[in-house]
Amino acid sequence: MRQRRQQGRSAGALSVGAGSAVVLFVYGGFIALLLGANCAYLAAEVSEAGGSYLVEILRSADIRHAAWLTLWTSLVSSVLAVLVAVPCAYALSRVNVPGRAIFDMLVDTPIILPRIVVGVTLLVFFQTALGRGIQGWGVQFVFAPAGIVLAQFLCVSPYAIRTVKSALDAVDTRLEDVARTLGWSPGQVFLRVTLPMIRNGIVAGAVIAWALAMGLYGPLMVFAGTTRQMTEVLPTTIYLELSIGQIGTALAISMMMVGCAMLALLLFKKLAGGRSIW
Amino acid sequence: MVKRHPMISVKDLCFRVGAFRLQSVSLDVERGGYCILLGPTGCGKTLLVETICGLNIPESGTIHLDGRDVTTTDPARRGIGYVPQDYALMPFKTVAQNVAFGLQARRFGRAQIAERAGAILEMLDIGHLANRIPAHLSGGERQRAALGRALAIEPDVMVLDEPLSALDEGTCRDLIGRLKELHSRLKTTFIHICHRVEEAMALGDMLTVMRGGRIEQRGTPREIVSRPKNLFVAKFLQLPNVIKGEVRKTSDGNLFHVNGAPLKPTELREGCAYGVVPLDKVSVSLRPPAAEEGYAVVSDRIANNAAGPHQPGLRFREETGFLLPGIFPENEWRIGREVFLRFPCAKLHVF
Numbered sequence: 001m002r003q004r005r006q007q008g009r010s011a012g013a014l015s016v017g018a019g020s021a022v023v024l025f026v027y028g029g030f031i032a033l034l035l036g037a038n039c040a041y042l043a044a045e046v047s048e049a050g051g052s053y054l055v056e057i058l059r060s061a062d063i064r065h066a067a068w069l070t071l072w073t074s075l076v077s078s079v080l081a082v083l084v085a086v087p088c089a090y091a092l093s094r095v096n097v098p099g100r101a102i103f104d105m106l107v108d109t110p111i112i113l114p115r116i117v118v119g120v121t122l123l124v125f126f127q128t129a130l131g132r133g134i135q136g137w138g139v140q141f142v143f144a145p146a147g148i149v150l151a152q153f154l155c156v157s158p159y160a161i162r163t164v165k166s167a168l169d170a171v172d173t174r175l176e177d178v179a180r181t182l183g184w185s186p187g188q189v190f191l192r193v194t195l196p197m198i199r200n201g202i203v204a205g206a207v208i209a210w211a212l213a214m215g216l217y218g219p220l221m222v223f224a225g226t227t228r229q230m231t232e233v234l235p236t237t238i239y240l241e242l243s244i245g246q247i248g249t250a251l252a253i254s255m256m257m258v259g260c261a262m263l264a265l266l267l268f269k270k271l272a273g274g275r276s277i278w
Numbered sequence: 279m280v281k282r283h284p285m286i287s288v289k290d291l292c293f294r295v296g297a298f299r300l301q302s303v304s305l306d307v308e309r310g311g312y313c314i315l316l317g318p319t320g321c322g323k324t325l326l327v328e329t330i331c332g333l334n335i336p337e338s339g340t341i342h343l344d345g346r347d348v349t350t351t352d353p354a355r356r357g358i359g360y361v362p363q364d365y366a367l368m369p370f371k372t373v374a375q376n377v378a379f380g381l382q383a384r385r386f387g388r389a390q391i392a393e394r395a396g397a398i399l400e401m402l403d404i405g406h407l408a409n410r411i412p413a414h415l416s417g418g419e420r421q422r423a424a425l426g427r428a429l430a431i432e433p434d435v436m437v438l439d440e441p442l443s444a445l446d447e448g449t450c451r452d453l454i455g456r457l458k459e460l461h462s463r464l465k466t467t468f469i470h471i472c473h474r475v476e477e478a479m480a481l482g483d484m485l486t487v488m489r490g491g492r493i494e495q496r497g498t499p500r501e502i503v504s505r506p507k508n509l510f511v512a513k514f515l516q517l518p519n520v521i522k523g524e525v526r527k528t529s530d531g532n533l534f535h536v537n538g539a540p541l542k543p544t545e546l547r548e549g550c551a552y553g554v555v556p557l558d559k560v561s562v563s564l565r566p567p568a569a570e571e572g573y574a575v576v577s578d579r580i581a582n583n584a585a586g587p588h589q590p591g592l593r594f595r596e597e598t599g600f601l602l603p604g605i606f607p608e609n610e611w612r613i614g615r616e617v618f619l620r621f622p623c624a625k626l627h628v629f
Contacts, residue, residue: 174366177333180353181360182431183383196370 035258038251045248057252062228063237067256070233073145074213077152078160081209082202084153085160090190092161093168111158118154119219122147143231147224152213159212160205167201168194207268211261283345285309285467286330286435291339293329300325300491302339307435307484309344312461312468314482316475318514322491323471324363327437330469331360344434354383356435359428359466363439365420367412373423374399374408380431398426402456418449422456429464438470442477454480475515487511505627509552512629518601519560521553521576525628534628541574544628553628560621562592562602564610567620574626576619583611592617 046053057063091097092104110118125131126142134141141147171194179189195202217235224231226240234253241250284306291303300322307313315323328334330341332353341349348356359380367376378395386394399405402422412420421441428436441457442450458481461468472478478485478499485502487494487510495507506512512520523536525546533540534551544551561567567575582593583606591603592611602619611617 172364172366174362174364175368177328177331177353178360178362178366178427179368179379180333181331181356181358182380182427183354185352185354188383193368196368 035255038255042248042251042255045251049248053248054252057249058256062232063234063253065229066232066234066237069145069148069231070214070235070257073148073152073233074210077149077156077213078206078210080149080153081157081160081213082164082206084157085164085205085209086202088161089165089168090194093165094173107161108158110154115155115216115218116222117219119151119222122151122154122219122223142223143225143227145224145231148220148231148233151219151223152216155216155219156209156212160209163205163208164198164201167198167204170201171197203268207265210264214257214261282309283342285311285344286313286469287340287342288326288330289340289342291326291329291336291341293325293334293336295325295334298322298325298491300329300336303491303493305486305493305496307467307469310465310467311484312470312482313484313486314478315469315471315486315488316473316478316514317488317494318473321488323488324439325491326488327360327439327469327471330435331358331437332356357431357433359431359433359436361421361424361428361436361438361441363441363443363471365412365424367420367423367427369412372409372411373404373415373419373426376412376423377426377430379427384431394430395426398430401429402426416449417445418453421445421453425460429460429466433466435467435469438468440471440473442472442474450477457481487514489514504554504556506554506629508629512552512554517554518603519554519557521555521600521626523551523553523628525549525551534626536574536576537578539574539576541576542623542626542628546628551628553626555621555626557602559625560602560619563618563620564615566618572623573620574623577616578619580611580613580615580617583608583613594619 042054088107092100092107097103113121123142126135139146141150175193175197176189179193180186184192215235217233217239220231220233221236221239226232226236232240234257238250238253241247241253286305286307288303288305291300293300298320303322303326305313305326315326317323325334329336332348332351335350339349340347343356343358367373368379371379374395377398378391381391381394396405396408399408402425404419404422404426407415407419407423412423415423425438425441438457442453445453454477457468457470460466461481470481472481482499484496485499486496487502489510495502495511497505502511503515503517506515506517506520509520521536523534523541525532525544525548526535526540527548528540530543532544532546532548534542534544534546534553536553541553566577569575578594578600580592581595584591584593591601592606594600594602594617
């Protein structure tokens with residue numbers, strides 16, 4: 001009887017494992033298929049227009065400027081997002097803030113807002129007296145690279161906050177309690193216990209924020225514009241190239257972005273020393 | 279002569295968490311004492327020790343450590359070594375780093391930290407585990423590592439929250455021996471939470487029984503076993519010598535009766551009451567013994583003759599499960615047969 005139950009359990013575990021593997025294969029295959037279709041289209045274009053076609057696209061000053069702008073703005077905005085995410089997530093997870101539910105909802109609002117609305121909201125804000133005052137202090141946001149960083153930061157920081165908060169919620173607070181009884185102050189406990197415990201959550205939050213910031217274009221077009229060699233980022237370039245029928249160029253840039261993102265993800269995993277980040 | 283104050287003195291402590299509250303808890307533990315906090319799950323033991331450690335600020339009441347008022351002092355400055363229930367070892371640190379963690383907070387030099395941590399690890403026989411991380415330790419090893427971490431700071435008071443609850447019988451016995459040895463060697467004051475009576479009796483020189491956020495009874499193990507305050511304490515300690523009876527009003531005042539026989543005067547009010555009697559003073563016979571001044575004879579029927587190897591003895595039909603240890607041949611001492619228990623009335627404690 002017991003043996004039969006054991007067999008039943010093994011069979012059950014096997015079917016769950018096999019079922020989940022099938023779903024993984026189908027999903028992974030679908031993504032590979034999409035990327036393969038892009039590559040095939042690109043290969044056809046290259047064979048028709050010659051090998052220099054791709055090189056020309058990637059070497060053009062406009063594309064190189066857009067690539068550089070995309071890279072630095074997404075890096076700055078994701079770093080800013082993490083810097084804000086850690087204290088916000090800590091407050092939401094550990095501090096009895098008055099009206100915590102309201103702040104919890106406010107933090108999530110940019111997630112549910114259509115992205116384009118974030119751009120419009122920023123544009124409207126900088127038309128107000130306060131917005132004009134901020135611009136008057138010397139930092140130009142509207143139709144400027146700083147605006148790209150601001151829009152990216154607004155769109156990606158809720159994801160960074162959520163990721164860091166999940167990591168914080170998973171930390172056993174007894175570890176912090178014990179550290180306090182051992183002689184550490186609350187600030188030292190955060191640095192020596194909490195921070196090492198949520199390290200992977202912070203890295204995951206940064207990676208998610210960076211990946212989202214890299215691909216953002218709707219609010220940037222509205223708030224920062226699409227001026228070549230000034231506020232044009234790669235996703236905007238893809239959109240603009242598609243709108244004038246340059247599918248090959250758009251795909252070449254897309255594949256370059258996919259390649260860069262995959263390299264960066266591999267690098268992050270390597271840096272994490274084989275530990276699971278996400 | 280200067281009167282020495284207790285090492286821990288808790289006075290009228292109140293603290294609320296949700297619907298539960300510690301209600302005016304007072305507790306003194308002498309210097310070098312081993313106080314056991316005993317009680318069912320959810321009675322507030324952990325909340326009380328967390329408050330003593332400074333992890334909760336009480337609504338009212340005071341906590342003194344060695345005569346110093348620490349009611350609102352930061353946990354870092356109380357000098358308490360705390361071992362929580364799940365040990366809470368830092369998972370990203372090795373055993374040696376965990377033990378050294380409190381010493382780093384006290385700004386000891388690197389060499390001094392290594393020396394002291396090494397000595398603690400050797401004392402607890404976990405020197406060979408120094409470079410392991412907690413995930414690769416057994417329950418007993420984790421417990422010793424957590425104990426080492428708390429002891430390393432040379433605390434005035436050690437607080438252990440159910441340190442043996444997740445361990446098997448053998449490991450548990452071994453660790454009880456180690457704790458006894460540590461306590462007698464270091465002379466540190468211990469507060470130890472547990473809900474197992476054997477553990478409490480083996481370790482404590484002072485027992486505190488809690489229920490529903492209150493202290494039901496405090497005393498030495500001997501005092502509590504021989505004079506439980508109420509049926510809850512008697513049942514929680516699984517006392518095998520509780521007799522159910524009633525208090526009746528007579529011309530001589532209120533008397534405690536068992537099965538209609540008046541046994542002892544009491545100041546308790548009329549109604550249901552209980553008594554405990556030392557088992558070594560009880561004799562049992564199949565025929566009524568001769569009446570004798572100062573002795574009580576109570577008749578009862580055998581509910582069970584558990585002649586097993588672990589707890590041989592007669593169990594009677596008292597709802598408290600009065601159990602008389604010994605081996606009684608089953609052909610004579612049959613279930614349902616009436617027998618007579620005889621004991622000196624002076625040894626009976628009524629509650």
